[in-house]
Amino acid sequence: MCSKLETAMQSLIEVFHSYSSKExxxxxxxxxxxxxxxxxxxxxxxxxxxxPDVADSIMKELDENADGEVDFQEFVxxxxxxxxxxxxxxxxQGCKE
Incomplete structure (x- = not known):
């Protein structure tokens, strides 16, 4: 059985690749x-x-090597x-125990 952290890491990898594999x-x-x-x-x-252009701003900030794409490390x-x-x-907010 995977720990919560291992499950979170696996989910992060799966989410990234579910979008990156499209094109x-x-x-x-x-x-x-x-x-x-x-x-x-x-x-x-x-x-x-x-x-309004937050997605474009995020993309520009994450794309450290200015290749027009975001790799897994940049996404993380x-x-x-x-x-x-x-x-x-x-x-x-005092919401954390």
């Missing part, structure tokens, strides 16, 4: 794939953001940053 390089997200991932997997985040940077932000928000 082109199966190990990278192009702009369209990234936008779909954000809209389908992080819709509440996008709604709360209220920035987004997930970690959002997770840290959510943890800070929950701590500030």
């Amino acid at each position: 082109g390089d199966k190990n990278k997200l192009n702009k369209g794939e990234m936008k779909n991932l954000l809209q389908e997997e992080l819709s509440e985040f996008l709604t709360a953001c209220k920035e 940077v987004l997930v970690v940053a959002l997770t840290v932000a959510c943890n800070c928000f929950l701590e500030a």
Whole structure:
């Protein structure tokens, strides 16, 4: 039986590859794939953001090597940053035990 952390890591890998495998390089997200991932997997985040071009901004920030695609390592940077932000928000709200 997998631990919660192992399950979370497996889910992260599976989500990335379920979007990256749709077009082109199966190990990278192009702009369209990234936008779909954000809209389908992080819709509440996008709604709360209220920035009309947030998906484009995220893509630009994540694409460290400026190749127009986001690899798994660049994608994980987004997930970690959002997770840290959510943890800070929950701590500030007193929601964390």
